[in-house]
Amino acid sequence: EMLCHVRIENRAASDSTILWVRNPSNRPIPILSRAPSNSFSRIVNHLQSYPLSFNQDEVSQPGNIDIDRFTAIILTSIEAEHGIFTRQTLLDYLAGGGTILYMANPALTVGVTDGRWLEALGMQLDTTSTVNGTYKRKFTKGFMRHWSDMLMDNGTGIRVTDRNSILAASKISDDIAVAVSRTYGLGRVIAFSSSTPFENEALR
8 A cells, every 4th residue: 555655856866966975874775776675676766757757866975976967865864964965055056046855854862963953944853752653644735735645754843943844743732743845045954853754654
């Protein structure tokens, strides 16, 4: 049974590229690997297949990377950006029209300040709140149109300053969400409390 269907609409299949950002300490297996143990192997295959036909790349350590050439960046955990991109690099990318898909997942240590760059967008990771269970979407159109019930496993709540940005609310507090969409400059961040909706089990 398919739990959800993911569709990302690209601007031009021939030149659209996604950059996956991985922290090897919590995801030792390359995200572009076809190994069954790679929890993202199905969505990677889906994104590179027709009609989406995205090119995909991956980074797991600092380097001289021109992120402006990427259509979208996917950060796969709270710690994914650490040591790879600075806060300002990510904000500049967004301001120029980039898209970031952010999957929080659990913090390695409760109370840490990972994901601080999100605060410029009116979001803050609440690492004292663990997200588990099934959550209802607030909207039937836009990015959330492919879900009805959304399973989140072992995630981190996202506290927001603007409740209108909430795509799926938590059961913890009115200002803590499990899915949020925020614009910044010409770009947008879509943040999830967990990577569960994009992993293999959800895409069967």
